[in-house]
Amino acid sequence: MSSINFLKPDRTNLNTFLYLGSFLFFISILDVFLNSFFRLNLTGFLPNFLSFLLPLILGFVGLYFIRIEYSGIKNLDLLNKHINTNNFNAVLSLLIIFIIIKSLPPILSWFVIDASFAGDTKDVCTGSGACWTYIKVWMRRFMYGMYPNAEQWRINLSFVALVLLGSVGYFATDKFKKYLTLYYVVIYPLIAFLFIFFFISGGPVFFDFSYGIIAAILSIIIGFFIPSKFKFYYFLIVPLALYVILKYFLFFEEYIELGKLDGLNWVETGAWGGLSLTFIISFFCLIFCFPIGMAFALGRRSEFPLIRYISVGFIEFWRGVPLITVLFMSAVMFPMFLPEDFFIDKLVRAIIAISLFEAAYVAEVIRGGLQALPRGQYEAAKSLGMGYWKMHIFVILPQALKLVIPGIANTFLALVKDTPLIFVVGLLEIVGMLNLAKTNPKWLGFAMEGYVFAAIIFWIICYAMSKYSYNLEQKYKTDR
Amino acid sequence: MNFKLKDIVPQLITVLAVVLVFGFFTYNAQINMENRGIDFGYGFLTQESSFDVQFSLIEYDGSHSYFRAYLVGLLNTILVSVIGIIIATILGVIVGIARLSPNYLINKFAAFYVEFFRNIPLLLQIFFWYFAALRALPLPQDAEAMFGVFFLTIKGLYVPAFIWQNFNIFFYSIIAAIIAIIVIRAHAKKVQENQGKQIPVFLISIGLIFILPLLSFLIGGVRLSFEVPVLKQLATTSFIYEGGVSLPPELIALTLSLSLYTATFIAECVRAGIQGVGKGQKEAAASIGLTPNQVLKLVIMPQALRIIIPPTTNQYLNLTKNSSLAAAIAYPDLVLVFAGTALMQTGKAIEIVSITMFTYLTLSISISILMNWYNKKIAIQEK
Numbered sequence: 001m002s003s004i005n006f007l008k009p010d011r012t013n014l015n016t017f018l019y020l021g022s023f024l025f026f027i028s029i030l031d032v033f034l035n036s037f038f039r040l041n042l043t044g045f046l047p048n049f050l051s052f053l054l055p056l057i058l059g060f061v062g063l064y065f066i067r068i069e070y071s072g073i074k075n076l077d078l079l080n081k082h083i084n085t086n087n088f089n090a091v092l093s094l095l096i097i098f099i100i101i102k103s104l105p106p107i108l109s110w111f112v113i114d115a116s117f118a119g120d121t122k123d124v125c126t127g128s129g130a131c132w133t134y135i136k137v138w139m140r141r142f143m144y145g146m147y148p149n150a151e152q153w154r155i156n157l158s159f160v161a162l163v164l165l166g167s168v169g170y171f172a173t174d175k176f177k178k179y180l181t182l183y184y185v186v187i188y189p190l191i192a193f194l195f196i197f198f199f200i201s202g203g204p205v206f207f208d209f210s211y212g213i214i215a216a217i218l219s220i221i222i223g224f225f226i227p228s229k230f231k232f233y234y235f236l237i238v239p240l241a242l243y244v245i246l247k248y249f250l251f252f253e254e255y256i257e258l259g260k261l262d263g264l265n266w267v268e269t270g271a272w273g274g275l276s277l278t279f280i281i282s283f284f285c286l287i288f289c290f291p292i293g294m295a296f297a298l299g300r301r302s303e304f305p306l307i308r309y310i311s312v313g314f315i316e317f318w319r320g321v322p323l324i325t326v327l328f329m330s331a332v333m334f335p336m337f338l339p340e341d342f343f344i345d346k347l348v349r350a351i352i353a354i355s356l357f358e359a360a361y362v363a364e365v366i367r368g369g370l371q372a373l374p375r376g377q378y379e380a381a382k383s384l385g386m387g388y389w390k391m392h393i394f395v396i397l398p399q400a401l402k403l404v405i406p407g408i409a410n411t412f413l414a415l416v417k418d419t420p421l422i423f424v425v426g427l428l429e430i431v432g433m434l435n436l437a438k439t440n441p442k443w444l445g446f447a448m449e450g451y452v453f454a455a456i457i458f459w460i461i462c463y464a465m466s467k468y469s470y471n472l473e474q475k476y477k478t479d480r
Numbered sequence: 481m482n483f484k485l486k487d488i489v490p491q492l493i494t495v496l497a498v499v500l501v502f503g504f505f506t507y508n509a510q511i512n513m514e515n516r517g518i519d520f521g522y523g524f525l526t527q528e529s530s531f532d533v534q535f536s537l538i539e540y541d542g543s544h545s546y547f548r549a550y551l552v553g554l555l556n557t558i559l560v561s562v563i564g565i566i567i568a569t570i571l572g573v574i575v576g577i578a579r580l581s582p583n584y585l586i587n588k589f590a591a592f593y594v595e596f597f598r599n600i601p602l603l604l605q606i607f608f609w610y611f612a613a614l615r616a617l618p619l620p621q622d623a624e625a626m627f628g629v630f631f632l633t634i635k636g637l638y639v640p641a642f643i644w645q646n647f648n649i650f651f652y653s654i655i656a657a658i659i660a661i662i663v664i665r666a667h668a669k670k671v672q673e674n675q676g677k678q679i680p681v682f683l684i685s686i687g688l689i690f691i692l693p694l695l696s697f698l699i700g701g702v703r704l705s706f707e708v709p710v711l712k713q714l715a716t717t718s719f720i721y722e723g724g725v726s727l728p729p730e731l732i733a734l735t736l737s738l739s740l741y742t743a744t745f746i747a748e749c750v751r752a753g754i755q756g757v758g759k760g761q762k763e764a765a766a767s768i769g770l771t772p773n774q775v776l777k778l779v780i781m782p783q784a785l786r787i788i789i790p791p792t793t794n795q796y797l798n799l800t801k802n803s804s805l806a807a808a809i810a811y812p813d814l815v816l817v818f819a820g821t822a823l824m825q826t827g828k829a830i831e832i833v834s835i836t837m838f839t840y841l842t843l844s845i846s847i848s849i850l851m852n853w854y855n856k857k858i859a860i861q862e863k
Contacts, residue, residue, distance in 0.1 A: 082584035089583045096585045236493065306491040310498060320841040322801035325833065328819050332829040336512050337505040417601040423808070431604050438611065448612040455600045455608065462599035 021065030028059035063090040134446040145273015158195045189287045215242035269347035277429040288355035293362025318360035327424040365407035369400035409469030533812045553817035561800040567739035572746025598744035610733035610809045620719040637727040638709040645703035653696035661685045730811035742799045753788035793851035
């Protein structure tokens with residue numbers, strides 16, 4: 001056996017280095033572990049800073065000893081390759097391991113061990129941990145806002161129904177697959193709209209806004225059967241006419257009364273809140289901002305200069321201002337711009353503001369997709385005799401949208417994360433409800449629990465969305 | 481020229497629609513303002529504002545004008561944005577590089593950081609830092625000093641103030657150092673192009689930027705002293721620090737959350753940029769005998785920067801716009817001071833909201849023009 005050079009670990013003395021190195025590494029981790037989990041200080045007899053640094057030094061030397069290339073031991077090679085490539089990496093790895101070990105006990109004890117779950121008053125929260133009782137007691141408020149307790153089944157039922165209706169696509173047979181786009185673009189939003197305004201609101205819902213939506217959707221449906229020659233003029237005239245007919249001739253007050261479900265009380269939108277409001281707002285903004293954004297993306301690439309300038313102006317304006325000022329505008333400035341007797345609910349105002357704002361971002365994302373398509377696609381479509389709309393609907397947009405799935409998903413994520421801002425117009429979704437609950441004199445001092453709770457919920461929603469978009473991207477990835 | 485009806489009609493109709501909508505709005509606004517007896521005009525900007533602002537970079541109190549209040553808000557917004565951008569860039573670059581590390585632990589740690597902070601709404605993070613985390617800090621009388629001079633308390637962070645003598649000489653020395661560096665760089669480039677010799681520009685630059693200011697201390701008579709904050713008792717239970725610079729907790733919470741949040745996006749941009757440079761580039765550079773440092777400096781970074789800069793600019797813009805969330809925790813930024821307090825007092829909704837939006841628009845557009853210029857400068861010059 002050759003003499004051992006401790007400064008240069010090599011394969012000839014593999015076992016010696018392996019045992020010595022792993023022993024030192026193990027000791028260093030054990031020291032930190034005992035220190036953090038059992039408050040034992042093995043190295044207490046040493047001077048302060050040395051006792052603090054000792055695990056790092058021991059671990060470093062240990063990792064140095066076991067850094068032997070091609071040792072022939074599979075696990076050792078893996079370890080060296082992943083966390084122990086050189087001195088610098090070894091120190092960083094050690095630091096991260098120590099940080100994890102050090103931070104686990106306080107986090108665990110705050111979340112679980114010292115936390116209180118039982119009871120329904122503040123008195124049970126005496127431990128040093130989190131007071132989950134607070135969340136339990138306020139759960140209904142965090143989920144439904146000020147919506148009356150007795151009526152909350154309406155929200156639950158609507159959401160369950162909408163989720164079921166939304167998942168139809170998974171069960172559709174091939175025969176019905178071709179109608180799915182129509183279903184998701186037109187019918188499903190309409191059903192959702194009716195559900196939320198008849199069922200969750202349950203009151204006088206037919207303000208002007210909904211006439212407009214019904215007119216638009218009806219005219220789109222009829223528009224499918226109009227010969228393409230007249231389509232342009234059709235869309236110029238019919239939606240407006242439908243709107244007028246609906247408002248002034250068809251829906252009289254008594255029809256509105258008929259439309260109300262018997263036995264449902266009206267709940268004004270000011271009482272809506274909590275997580276359900278987050279969902280409602282995200283849902284509607286998502287539905288509205290997509291077509292608006294698409295229109296402006298096409299407008300920005302239009303060959304008509306005036307339409308192009310207007311689109312550019314719209315997009316750059318909304319992208320240049322923060323959402324909070326947009327909401328300020330919808331709250332204090334927008335009412336000044338409307339006739340005096342014309343009242344728009346503040347929830348609707350907020351939804352319009354957020355939709356327009358996000359539409360500008362969606363427009364830029366879609367424009368990116370349109371620009372990424374090779375010219376050949378446009379030329380091929382034109383050479384088949386397709387007009388502008390046919391070319392875009394059947395050739396350009398399907399490919400462009402496929403390209404921009406990640407970008408659109410990011411915009412929608414931003415939308416969900418922006419919903420808490422509606423506190424500006426006085427609506428309280430989950431973060432707003434937390435701030436309200438935090439100032440309740442009976443439950444002072446639990447801000448941390450509330451924020452952690454909301455953070456977990458938002459994190460799950462956003463993370464799930466981003467993973468879903470990643471899957472979608474992989475699914476629709478086509479080689480070109 | 482031959483005008484076709486088909487080309488003109490859609491444009492005319494669009495313009496007509498836009499004009500009609502705007503006309504409708506203006507008409508209503510006029511009627512509404514007449515009914516409520518409000519007159520339109522920006523004259524209020526010169527009036528006395530008569531409200532106080534907690535934290536301001538320029539001298540301000542209630543006797544100043546509304547325009548001065550607007551400036552206070554604007555400067556506070558810019559302060560938060562600049563600090564946030566600096567911290568977010570440093571953190572983002574570190575995390576972005578860490579995400580590419582071959583070290584499994586560092587890689588996962590960085591990934592965890594990115595996934596964690598970017599999937600939580602920014603407003604919630606601001607609330608968390610301000611209402612939960614910073615409220616757990618000690619009272620001024622219980623605070624322990626960090627490094628003997630910093631005091632982190634529930635009322636904010638107290639840091640020593642610099643007190644300069646002959647500051648202008650120090651300032652000129654730094655300017656001189658920067659000019660000298662620019663000249664040396666230009667000269668070095670010329671020498672390299674003509675003779676192929678390399679001058680160690682980086683070392684010389686570092687030397688200059690340290691030595692010239694140092695000379696100003698030794699010869700120029702510049703003196704620097706620190707004013708350490710000192711605890712002072714106001715009443716039996718009320719303490720405060722005097723002297724030094726105090727950073728309010730709103731500012732700390734805001735910069736912390738803004739930079740932690742934006743850094744995740746910048747990290748992703750950096751990662752995408754470095755990954756976007758082909759492996760072949762690196763290998764080719766190594767094969768012609770460049771050292772690893774040169775490969776990074778001359779081959780990888782110039783190409784990566786081209787990919788990194790446009791999306792990073794967007795993130796800077798986002799950070800600036802997001803700084804308006806300050807209003808939620810009562811940090812006196814533009815939105816709170818101007819669109820909040822001033823609007824409440826004057827009731828001039830249209831004027832104030834339009835000024836606020838226009839200001840943000842100007843900020844955004846100027847950052848993007850600056851970055852577009854830089855981007856164009858480093859873009860590939862195709863021949």
